[in-house]
Amino acid sequence: MDDATPAFYQQLYNGTPLYVVNEPASEPIASPTAVAKPVPAAPAVAAPSVVPSALPVANKQAPEVSVTAPVPVAAAPAGPSRLPSLADLKAAREAVPQPTPAAPMAPAIATPNPVPAPAAAAQPLPQVPIARPPVPFDTLGSNPTGIVLLVRVEPENLVKLQRNVFLNNMLKAIGRVMEECVVVNVRSPYPVGIADLRASGLAATQVLGFGKNLLDVATKRTQPYEPVRLGDVAYLPAAEIEIIEYDNSRKKQLWQALQRMFLG
Known part of the structure; x- marks a missing residue:
């Protein structure tokens, strides 16, 4: 060989x-x-x-x-790697755990809003008068059934009103005299009450007010020189005495109002 x-x-x-x-x-x-x-x-x-x-x-x-x-x-050179087959891909996909599909949610049903029951009609509260202390006042005269003259002056000037020329002439014009009248001096910025006047023994059926805010039942329902009737009381508001006696225009207005109240 x-x-x-x-x-x-x-x-x-x-x-x-x-x-x-x-x-x-x-x-x-x-x-x-x-x-x-x-x-x-x-x-x-x-x-x-x-x-x-x-x-x-x-x-x-x-x-x-x-x-x-x-x-x-020498070792043979390694051949090319084998490509994965479809069977291998399917087996790998089956080996991976698949997420469990969530259960379908039931559609939300809109709950109708409850209709509120109609509220009972509110009952009006009773008018309770505000309790306040009685308004202090002074009187000059003794005729309980005569005319009441309401004023607001200093106490020392109260006695002078009985001799006042303007007041005496006014009373004569309607057929009255000073002795038939009672002068009431309100010693407070608040109005005096009819009940307080009658509790002191005055009839107080005809009242002449010389000033502002003198009688409680007539503070917001009267106009100057316009006589009004408030229940069983005839009331005539006017300006202060010291203003009227020096003003002819106001004297004329007062005279016309007195005629409607006493002579009409």
Whole structure:
């Protein structure tokens, strides 16, 4: 056998594991030699002689190959990675736990707003008079059934009113005299009450007021020089006495009002 033959077989069986079939009478042959890991390239040396065994005999046994020594063989280059198949993708998708779909929510039903029951009509509260202390006042005269003259003056000036020329002439014009009248001096900025006057023994059926805010029942319902009737009381409001006696225009207005109240 020439030198080219071993090289040919070496190239032919390069990277292929060799198996030896056990013969019936022979000892078991060790498992094929594992492929050695790739090592750095070494200088080329003469490959050992590999002698192939004889051709298969009549009993159809595999040819026997005698290996004198393991030959380091370079590992075959790794082939391209196998692409995943559709079966692999399906198996991977089935292996991943799928999220459980949420139960469908029932549609919200709008609850009708309760109609409030009609509130009972509010009952008007009874008018309770505001309790206040009685308004103090002074009187001048003794005729309980006469005309009441309401004024607001200083206490020391009260006695002078009985001799007042203007007042005496006014009373004569309507057929009265000062002795038939009672002068009431209100000593408070608040009006005096009819009930308070009658509680003191005065009839108070005809009242002449010379000033503002003198009688409680007539503070907002009267106009100057306009006689009005408030229940069983005839009331005539006018300006202060010291203003009327020096004002002819006001004297005329007062005279016309007195005629409607006493002579009409």
